[in-house]
Amino acid sequence: MKNLNRYGYFFIAPFWIIFLVFNIYPVALTFYYSFTNYSGSGVAEVVGLANYQRLLTDTFFVEAFFNTWKIWGINFALQIGIALILAAIFSDMRVKMKGLAFFRSIFYLPNLITVSSVALLFGILLDWQHGSLNIVLMNLGLISQPINWLNEPATAQLSVSLILTWMWFGHSFIVVMAGVSGISKDYYEAALIDGATRMQTFFHITLPLLKPILLYIMITSLIGGLQLFDLPMLLTDGIGSPDGSLNTMVLYLYNQAFKYNNYGYAAAVAYGLFIITIIFSAIVFKSMYRNERKQARQV
Amino acid sequence: MIDRTELEKGVPQNHESEKVLLPHEMKIKKRRSMVKGIIYALLILMAIVCFIPFLMMLVNATRSNDAILTGFTLIPGSSLLENYRTMMEYVNIWNGFKNSLIISVLVTVLTGYFSALTAYGFAFYEFKGKNGLFVFMLVMMMVPGQLGLIGFYELSKTLGILDTFIPLIVPAIASPFVVFFLRQYIKTTLHPSLIEAARIDGASELRIFHTVAIPIMMPAVATMSIFTFIGSWNNYIMPLVILFSPEKYTLPVLMGFLKGSQVAQNLGSMYLGIAISVVPIMIAFLFLSKYIINSISAGAVKE
Numbered sequence: 218m219k220n221l222n223r224y225g226y227f228f229i230a231p232f233w234i235i236f237l238v239f240n241i242y243p244v245a246l247t248f249y250y251s252f253t254n255y256s257g258s259g260v261a262e263v264v265g266l267a268n269y270q271r272l273l274t275d276t277f278f279v280e281a282f283f284n285t286w287k288i289w290g291i292n293f294a295l296q297i298g299i300a301l302i303l304a305a306i307f308s309d310m311r312v313k314m315k316g317l318a319f320f321r322s323i324f325y326l327p328n329l330i331t332v333s334s335v336a337l338l339f340g341i342l343l344d345w346q347h348g349s350l351n352i353v354l355m356n357l358g359l360i361s362q363p364i365n366w367l368n369e370p371a372t373a374q375l376s377v378s379l380i381l382t383w384m385w386f387g388h389s390f391i392v393v394m395a396g397v398s399g400i401s402k403d404y405y406e407a408a409l410i411d412g413a414t415r416m417q418t419f420f421h422i423t424l425p426l427l428k429p430i431l432l433y434i435m436i437t438s439l440i441g442g443l444q445l446f447d448l449p450m451l452l453t454d455g456i457g458s459p460d461g462s463l464n465t466m467v468l469y470l471y472n473q474a475f476k477y478n479n480y481g482y483a484a485a486v487a488y489g490l491f492i493i494t495i496i497f498s499a500i501v502f503k504s505m506y507r508n509e510r511k512q513a514r515q516v
Numbered sequence: 517m518i519d520r521t522e523l524e525k526g527v528p529q530n531h532e533s534e535k536v537l538l539p540h541e542m543k544i545k546k547r548r549s550m551v552k553g554i555i556y557a558l559l560i561l562m563a564i565v566c567f568i569p570f571l572m573m574l575v576n577a578t579r580s581n582d583a584i585l586t587g588f589t590l591i592p593g594s595s596l597l598e599n600y601r602t603m604m605e606y607v608n609i610w611n612g613f614k615n616s617l618i619i620s621v622l623v624t625v626l627t628g629y630f631s632a633l634t635a636y637g638f639a640f641y642e643f644k645g646k647n648g649l650f651v652f653m654l655v656m657m658m659v660p661g662q663l664g665l666i667g668f669y670e671l672s673k674t675l676g677i678l679d680t681f682i683p684l685i686v687p688a689i690a691s692p693f694v695v696f697f698l699r700q701y702i703k704t705t706l707h708p709s710l711i712e713a714a715r716i717d718g719a720s721e722l723r724i725f726h727t728v729a730i731p732i733m734m735p736a737v738a739t740m741s742i743f744t745f746i747g748s749w750n751n752y753i754m755p756l757v758i759l760f761s762p763e764k765y766t767l768p769v770l771m772g773f774l775k776g777s778q779v780a781q782n783l784g785s786m787y788l789g790i791a792i793s794v795v796p797i798m799i800a801f802l803f804l805s806k807y808i809i810n811s812i813s814a815g816a817v818k819e
Contacts, residue, residue: 221721224721225642228633228638231630231633232689232695235630236653239668239687241656242667243667245667246670247666250670311548314552316556318806320563324562324563324566325809329746330798331750331767332752333771333772334767337771337772337786338569340775342569349576352587356588388812392813395812395813398813434816444660444661447752447753447768451771451772470662471665471757474665480670487665490663
């Protein structure tokens, strides 16, 4: 029989041609630009490491870095907390809740909606004087003065965190539930027979066995969170108002490149962001893994 | 007696109704159903909180600007048509809809077909450099999309395809994650002997791919297609960078455009515009929710 293995190249060729042109080349080109002062037109002059030096001392970038973390951190804590509580409720063998499919769908729904629509919607719902949210909260008597959500740095960041939580807790809940349903029922039955309380069951069976799933949620959420762009871009004026509090790293990258024509510097911002993503993914991965080993030793 | 101790420990009951309950068993049961009631109430409250922004959007889309400014009510207004006319005067939202649909459908088809092709090539042929290429692809999978953004824009400029759909559609041919997923799938579902049999029957390699491999891969392709479509439909930063002409805007970019336009003066029209961008997805979700949720679960557990 003649050798058919060379056909393999034909099968993977379209992928690699497009991948090289539209993926690898742009990544490499961006890398090159990060060492130049390219401004979108004219000649790109090589300036060495100047862009990266500027990056390290750029207070706006540092601010964007911390903003991104604050916004993501609050959102993640809430999101994973809610997801775990919901999972604990729905997996409890004693209470046996019904309606999992229904609640799962409702909780997941916000995740499917285009982020720019979400941003626009909350932009007007959260309006200080005329936003429906303030009106409803005042009618219910929960607040006496309208809250200027998007005009104070603290509340603006909190708003973004809460919107993100609203968008993502349903997704995390589904993933956590998938993990929980993968845990053998034998553990829970054994715990029941031993007379373990709900808390003990949750902290000593569910949580440790969910570790791989939680790691998955954390890393995907972190990578997504570090790329936060649509919401802060469309919620306020697109440059991070109020007071730079919604200035995230990708928003900064976008504005440096396409608003101020600092392509060279923006390219360095892109690589800075990339390095940060790698470092933090590695830290998350390592720390989870180390905990696991520590526990194994204790046993 | 055995039954009772089991009940106290909460082992699932199947014959509860047939049994005579002792007083303290009744108490446990009663307390348990009360706790259950409270939890249900909280869950329903959460569901309402989840849904209320959409509800506000739908109601406000039917109310006039003045009515929205003065207060909130759950009773729909009568300004739906007027809001629609005001919005259409400035922004043709259906055009954005059409553009998004064209791009997302083409992206989904290209991703599905070419990823299957590539996955098949990686799974069933032995050639030099195969493993190296596969590992390289996996490494590139980790690279976030924004890393090459500036280079991508410059490349599109050089190729003269800025302000066209090409840079938004063609790159879909190379989707590392989908290739990875499909390769794992077909490795476990398609036995090489099936391919050998087709070869002996005289089928060409491409024909084997089309008639043997594709049907087997279809469930996995469908799963990935849902996510590809949603991802493309919701993509904001790429079309924002690539497209300049308002008549070419996709829905997400058009949303941003809506915010900066005259329509923003009329809140009712704004709500309506947002509602038009949101409602079709909600309807689609109504039919696909079970499928989508199962796909998310499957994807998470596998990795």
